[in-house]
Amino acid sequence: MKIIVITGGSRGIGASAALQCAARGFGVILTYKDNPDAAAATVRAVEAAGGQAVALRLDVGDAASFRAFREAVLQALQSVWGQTRLHGLVNNAGYGLYNLMESVTEEQFDGLMKVHLKGPFFLTQALLPLFAEGASIVNLTSATTRVATAGVAPYAAFKGGLEVLTRYMAKEFGARRIRVNAVSPGAIRTELGGGLTPEFETMLAAQTALGRVGEADDVGRVIATLISDDGGWINAQTIEVAGGYNV
């Protein structure tokens, strides 16, 4: 069985990706930060569908903890699956913060940078020794990198950095036949940033060619495709998954 790590797999897009990847035969190590119960519920849902998953705690904003996390991943690989190799990583964990540039604090800026750019960089670096040849990495970015949306400037800027990093990872890891792509969702109905108000949702749907906001499964399915061999010749790309947002 091929095993992958999904950060922020307790809820939203990450939980959907866990289910979609498990349905394609992957064993899943999903992480949570503040919601162990949600993580346990995702593990149960994977198991109920016939898959295998375990949940580990991880704060993606705490790069100093990544070496210990790698050891925990290795232990799970050995104890649950009897192997030592990883076949994928989804850098998905994240949070939203609405604040106009005139009032963003340095602490807010640094917090977003740690989770959305520094975390994916150093977590990927920490897990590199575990990757099998042919592994696949998916980084979650955002359509806010393409369409400027007032109130999310630092978030969007770090997601933009992660898109650039995606191409550099693909270039450097290609020698090991590791593929790296970014998935860039539009507005998706999750709890990110407190969720969508009905008014905001109506406005976003009107700006979307397909006339609605996205669901977590709309994105989870694309992540699973990129992780699996179906996406085997897709590399160094950012794929917007947004139903035709602001086109």
Ligand SMILES: NC(=O)c1ccc[n+]([C@@H]2O[C@H](COP(=O)([O-])OP(=O)(O)OC[C@H]3O[C@@H](n4cnc5c(N)ncnc54)[C@H](OP(=O)(O)O)[C@@H]3O)[C@@H](O)[C@H]2O)c1
């Ligand atoms: N929803 C959208 O409209 C949208 C649009 C574009 C991009 N995205 C991106 O898609 C990704 C997933 O978002 P989502 O909508 O699924 O969000 P969500 O429903 O709020 O779930 C966020 C997940 O990330 C975890 N998490 C948050 N902060 C973390 C941290 N510091 N360390 C480790 N884990 C952390 C949470 O874990 P706990 O609950 O256990 O704390 C949870 O599993 C994010 O990177 C987000 O920026 C989302």
